[in-house]
Amino acid sequence: MVERLVPDELWELFERVVPPAPSRPQGGGRRRYGDREVLAAIIFVATTGCTWRQLPPVFGPSGPTAHRRFTEWTAARVWAKLHRLILDELGSRGELDWSRCAIDSVNMRALKGGDLTGPNPVDRGKKDSKIHLITERAGLPLSIGISGANLHDSQALEPLVRGIPPIRSRRGPRRRRPAKLHADKGYDYDHLRRWLRKRGIRHRIAILRKGQVSPLVSRGFGRSASRSRASVISRVQGQWWARRRMRRRPVVTS
16 A cells, blocks of 8 residues: 555655654654655545544554644645655656646635635635646646635736746756746736746737637637646646545645
């Protein structure tokens, strides 16, 4: 089970970002469970939606132990570092497609409140959060951000594009700008188009204004192309929603 959830290739990357275990000068205490077993337990909880206390004993560490280690690693930004390493690894193999990236957002429940929450305009003003993301053509997230649910999508475009890290390429220097960025009508603002053009990024932003045709149709991309770009983000969102733990987030404090 552990090897299936944490294959050798993932484990080799994780070892490069996980902080060393704290030392016990006086010795004693219980044996610390291995990081690989705990990582497998965390992945199991995240993908199945079970509670920490429902964690099967096959992994070794108990639910509270896995949760405590998850909290420690989150505070150490282990997940962000791992994401960066994975992007570099895929980029060096030429497995990232920068030709057509997409940007969108998805609302997320914040049942315990905390920072980065706001009244959700589509859920009776409940205090929720919103996840903003840019994906490459196949749907792998390149840049991710979180905000209150009341933040307009358009306000996240510039920070998200700036947030794409310099990623290794199969040949040549590191890359951090997509060749083309697809977006829905929530990003239909001329200043965003100008901002993207200045950075050499072609845009395909659907037009909201009445009486105009979407550039996806008028420039030969057609309705099927528009749907295909939207389906990439929808597929990512669907994968999150299929995992109950990914539908809501814990308290986030600044």
